[in-house]
Amino acid sequence: MNYITRLCIPLHFISIISAQISGIVLDAYSAQPIEGVNITSVDLGTSTNADGEFQLNVNERSILQFSHIGYYTIELAAINEMVVILEEKVIDTEEIIVYAGLTDETLQRIASSVTVFTKRDITENGGEHFQFLTDYIPNFNWTGGTSRPRYFQIRGVGERSHYFGEGPPNFSVGFVLDDIDLSGLGMAGILHDIEQVEVFKGPQSSVYGPNTMAGLIMLRSTTPQDSFESNLTATYGSDNHYRLGLVSNVKIIRGLSLRVSGLKNYSDGFRENISKNTTNSNKRDELLLRTKLKYQPNEKLVLVGTVMIANLDNGYDAWAPDNNQDFTTYSNDQGQDSQKSTAFSLRANLVLSNRVTLTSITSFSETDLTHSYDGDWADDTYWYDNHDFDPEVEGWSYEFFDSNAKNRTSLTQELRASIGSFIIGGYYKHLKEQDNASGYLFSGLVTEGTGVYDFNVLAGYAQYAYYFSSVLRLIGNFRYETNEIIYNGTYLGYDAALPPVEFDLEHGMLGFKGALQYQDDQFTSYYLSFAQGYKSGGVNQQPFLGKKNRPFKPEYIQNMELGFKRMMDNYSDRLTVFIGNRRDQQVSVSSQQVSGDPNSFYYFTSNAGSGRLGGLEWDHDHVITSNVRLTASLGYLDTKVEEFSYQMDSTTIGIGGNRAAAMAPKLTGSFGFDWRDKSGLFARTDLTYKDNYYFSDSHNQISNSYFLINLSFGKTIDAATITFWARNIFDKRYAIRGFYFGLIPPDYPDELWLSYGDPRQIGLTFDYKL
Numbered sequence: 068m069n070y071i072t073r074l075c076i077p078l079h080f081i082s083i084i085s086a087q088i089s090g091i092v093l094d095a096y097s098a099q100p101i102e103g104v105n106i107t108s109v110d111l112g113t114s115t116n117a118d119g120e121f122q123l124n125v126n127e128r129s130i131l132q133f134s135h136i137g138y139y140t141i142e143l144a145a146i147n148e149m150v151v152i153l154e155e156k157v158i159d160t161e162e163i164i165v166y167a168g169l170t171d172e173t174l175q176r177i178a179s180s181v182t183v184f185t186k187r188d189i190t191e192n193g194g195e196h197f198q199f200l201t202d203y204i205p206n207f208n209w210t211g212g213t214s215r216p217r218y219f220q221i222r223g224v225g226e227r228s229h230y231f232g233e234g235p236p237n238f239s240v241g242f243v244l245d246d247i248d249l250s251g252l253g254m255a256g257i258l259h260d261i262e263q264v265e266v267f268k269g270p271q272s273s274v275y276g277p278n279t280m281a282g283l284i285m286l287r288s289t290t291p292q293d294s295f296e297s298n299l300t301a302t303y304g305s306d307n308h309y310r311l312g313l314v315s316n317v318k319i320i321r322g323l324s325l326r327v328s329g330l331k332n333y334s335d336g337f338r339e340n341i342s343k344n345t346t347n348s349n350k351r352d353e354l355l356l357r358t359k360l361k362y363q364p365n366e367k368l369v370l371v372g373t374v375m376i377a378n379l380d381n382g383y384d385a386w387a388p389d390n391n392q393d394f395t396t397y398s399n400d401q402g403q404d405s406q407k408s409t410a411f412s413l414r415a416n417l418v419l420s421n422r423v424t425l426t427s428i429t430s431f432s433e434t435d436l437t438h439s440y441d442g443d444w445a446d447d448t449y450w451y452d453n454h455d456f457d458p459e460v461e462g463w464s465y466e467f468f469d470s471n472a473k474n475r476t477s478l479t480q481e482l483r484a485s486i487g488s489f490i491i492g493g494y495y496k497h498l499k500e501q502d503n504a505s506g507y508l509f510s511g512l513v514t515e516g517t518g519v520y521d522f523n524v525l526a527g528y529a530q531y532a533y534y535f536s537s538v539l540r541l542i543g544n545f546r547y548e549t550n551e552i553i554y555n556g557t558y559l560g561y562d563a564a565l566p567p568v569e570f571d572l573e574h575g576m577l578g579f580k581g582a583l584q585y586q587d588d589q590f591t592s593y594y595l596s597f598a599q600g601y602k603s604g605g606v607n608q609q610p611f612l613g614k615k616n617r618p619f620k621p622e623y624i625q626n627m628e629l630g631f632k633r634m635m636d637n638y639s640d641r642l643t644v645f646i647g648n649r650r651d652q653q654v655s656v657s658s659q660q661v662s663g664d665p666n667s668f669y670y671f672t673s674n675a676g677s678g679r680l681g682g683l684e685w686d687h688d689h690v691i692t693s694n695v696r697l698t699a700s701l702g703y704l705d706t707k708v709e710e711f712s713y714q715m716d717s718t719t720i721g722i723g724g725n726r727a728a729a730m731a732p733k734l735t736g737s738f739g740f741d742w743r744d745k746s747g748l749f750a751r752t753d754l755t756y757k758d759n760y761y762f763s764d765s766h767n768q769i770s771n772s773y774f775l776i777n778l779s780f781g782k783t784i785d786a787a788t789i790t791f792w793a794r795n796i797f798d799k800r801y802a803i804r805g806f807y808f809g810l811i812p813p814d815y816p817d818e819l820w821l822s823y824g825d826p827r828q829i830g831l832t833f834d835y836k837l
Contacts, residue, residue, distance in 0.1 A: 089122045090149030091115075091421040092133060095369055098416025098424045099170045099485060101153060104135045108145070117534055118487040120421060136162040137173070150418055152366045155290075162634070167243070167265045167285040169274055169483070169490050169530050169544070175634045178542060178582035178594040179271075180643035180684050182207075182700070184264040186289075191741065191751055191779070193794070195310065195332065197256030197264065197286070202755035202775065203737045204266050205684040205702025208730045211803030211822045213438065214336070214351060214381035214404040215254040221268050222647070222680050223706040223731030224281035224624070226251070226655065227763065230438075231471045231504035233655060234619070234672040235520045235552060235605035241271070241279040244286045245359075245373040246412040247430045248477060248496075250278040254406045255377040257355045259300075259312045259330040262289040268684060269626050269645060270600020272578030273546040276494065276526055280600040280624055290371060291316055291324035291361040297837040304792075304830020307347070308334040322363045330355040337826055338384050342399045342446040348384035349396075353377075367418040377408045385822045386444045388810060389453070392800045394826065397449040398441035400468045408434040426483040426492075433476045442467030442506070443810070456812045465812065468506045475500040488532040490544075496524040502608070513565065518556040518608040525549050538586040545579040554606040570606040574621050577601070594630045599623060602653065607671040619672050623650045638689040649678040654711065654723065654764045675711035675724055675764075680704065680731075698739040698753075706731045708764070723764050732758035732772075750780035762805035768819045773801040781832075788834040798827040 092104045092115050100119025106112060108125045115121045125131070125145050134140040138153040155164060163174040163183050174183055182204045184192070193199035198216045201209055209216040210227040218226045219240040226238055229251060238250040249255050258264070264286050271279035295317055302310035312330040319325055336349030355377050362370040383402035387395060410432035417425045443450075443465055450456035450465050458464040476499050483492035502518040530544035556568040580598035587593065604621040626647040633640045652675040682704040689697045706728040712720050727733075739753035759772045776797060781790035804822040809815030 087124050088145045091119045092151045094171050095152045095154045107132045137164045150366050175632050178584050178596050180268040182266045186262055189258050194258050205700045205735055206704045217253045220730040221282035223728040232609040234607050236500050237603050238278045239281040239602055241275050241283040245288055246428050247410045247432050254379050255408050260289050260314050260328040261286050263287045270598045270624050272600035273544045273580045277603040280602040291326040291359055293318045299835045302830055302832040305828050306334045306337055324361045326359045328357045338394050338396050340396045342397050348382050350382040352380045369416045372413045375410045379406045383440055388444045397445040399446035400441040402440035403437050405437045422487045424485040428481040430479045436473040439470035442469045454812055470505050472503045490530040492528050494526040498522040513558050515559040521553040523551045541583050543581045547577050549575045550603055556608045558610045565610050574604055576621055590635055591633045596628045598626050609671055619674050620651050622653045641686045643684045646681040652678040676709045678708045680706045696741040700737045702735040729761045729764050732760040734758040747783040752778045766807040768805050768807050770802050786836045790832045793829040795827045
């Protein structure tokens with residue numbers, strides 16, 4: 068008996084000092100649980116489950132090490148019910164964290180087709196604007212007609228313009244910058260101090276709502292860190308190009324860090340205007356200022372606030388009535404394509420317990436947007452010298468000008484609760500856009516037009532992940548949204564005001580996604596998903612449209628994907644095969660109402676019935692040696708728009724469709740070669756390809772396919788890097804926008820008019836990091 072007593076005493080003592088420690092590990096930015104975190108103490112170890120939770124038998128106050136790829140390793144003293152916060156870090160391996168979803172996941176595990184550009188990728192591919200990344204994204208396209216890309220297409224789905232009369236500010240491709248919704252305002256996609264760019268292909272409506280029926284572009288700037296950092300970048304190049312950027316990161320007090328960045332970018336715009344005797348009528352004059360603050364007073368609360376000002380005071384002079392490829396223009400009225408956005412966002416994460424986390428995301432933005440252009444593209448001298456158009460003989464001057472100014476304000480509030488593997492949330496948005504157009508509008512029947520769109524959006528969503536086993540899981544989410552659109556439009560003619568247009572619409576829409584994912588091993592995963600996305604309906608504000616063409620219905624897309632991902636130490640492959648069906652497809656059509664008047668276009672949106680799409684996307688990255696890296700991407704796309712009809716004028720019915728979608732090249736691809744030496748020398752060249760495609764739903768004119776080749780090389784010496792770069796080194800001419808209408812007097816035959824992408828540009832960039 069005494070022996071048993073003596074044995075029990077030390078066992079009881081050991082059980083006291085070696086207790087079972089439990090806790091949860093969360094991401095510092097999103098406050099979401101992190102799965103697979105390695106936790107070690109001497110010879111003992113474990114890892115977190117899908118809910119970020121762990122248990123380990125160790126002595127209290129023992130030192131535990133927490134490590135996970137993509138995060139900084141930390142050591143903490145063990146206490147029961149620990150809440151551990153891990154900070155992300157930038158890494159050069161393929162273990163990339165994707166942040167745009169409801170939970171943070173690695174690129175390998177996310178059940179979506181996603182192209183991710185890290186800070187290194189952004190630097191290697193130009194690092195100036197999102198425009199210079201677009202050619203590396205499979206099945207991705209953008210429309211010219213603006214000074215910077217503003218309207219995008221993913222898998223053949225997306226808008227090409229948003230002129231006065233084309234309906235409300237609804238977009239198929241979402242554009243989000245630091246939790247700020249800038250859909251349709253992609254000009255603000257300046258990449259200065261951007262940490263990561265994520266492009267989701269396929270419907271994302273169950274997470275982000277109506278602006279993501281085709282996909283999502285997410286830009287995330289660098290989060291403030293506790294350490295001091297200061298960067299300088301300076302560029303000088305052809306076309307009178309200069310660029311100066313600064314970044315400063317400081318720790319103010321414990322738990323409070325500040326990051327400030329600014330950029331000035333300028334170039335003449337590659338045009339020589341004969342009429343105005345100038346070379347900067349198509350200028351890019353861009354300014355970006357951003358302040359970002361992070362406050363983390365303890366392990367349970369994280370606040371990240373962003374204030375941004377983007378002022379793009381760009382000119383617009385991209386068309387010529389002789390369709391020349393020399394970038395010569397003849398316009399006598401100065402065009403403008405400017406955007407000034409002031410925006411704010413605040414993300415707050417609060418950990419209530421090991422299983423419960425609350426997230427609040429608030430954003431506000433105001434944007435002033437102006438797009439104006441010389442509607443006839445030339446002056447009287449050009450028309451007289453080349454086409455014998457004499458204003459004194461004709462009795463009128465061939466002179467047209469169009470201007471459209473928009474003011475958009477947007478307020479959003481999202482509240483989200485994460486309870487283990489279950490997420491539930493609510494979303495509210497109020498958007499108001501005032502659209503003012505002036506000039507010789509609609510053949511002179513209208514001199515001024517004003518339209519006001521008032522949006523109210525209310526949505527609820529939920530997501531749940533169920534694990535059948537450690538290698539097989541099912542993820543499901545849905546979103547139900549109601550939105551109300553109120554439109555009021557007034558129009559002024561030369562003689563009197565025209566009848567106003569007033570409409571009030573309300574829609575209820577459902578988006579969902581289910582994905583079954585199988586993790587074959589630590590390097591390989593497969594997924595099968597089915598999703599439904601939606602895009603809100605709306606009101607066309609054209610005063611001369613009939614009642615039949617005034618409203619249009621929401622559009623839905625149902626999409627199925629089969630994906631394969633393999634991520635090894637030295638290479639990665641990501642392959643997605645997809646099919647999709649579009650129901651009540653929205654198409655943007657336009658028609659010239661009066662021969663000889665290049666401004667007499669009616670723009671409106673109509674439902675086309677149905678459409679389909681299918682194809683594949685492949686991304687490859689291969690580190691051949693420690694010095695050599697190869698990258699490649701390939702997109703194949705097959706689309707079909709069913710036949711539809713629309714009113715071209717008072718007597719003519721137009722027929723469209725029964726062909727591929729507009730702006731949907733069948734093949735897109737890229738190939739890159741990167742070499743880096745231990746001495747600091749480096750070089751990179753890449754080739755991109757884009758197949759031909761239809762310019763518009765309103766005509767059957769097709770672009771030419773083209774290759775572009777870019778080159779850069781340089782040297783890093785300590786904290787300084789010098790890079791020589793050249794874009795489009797063979798100076799190819801490639802069309803980025805095509806219109807088909809009658810312009811040339813006296814007979815005004817319909818012709819294809821083209822606007823071209825940037826020619827060859829070379830430059831030198833100096834970067835310095837403290």
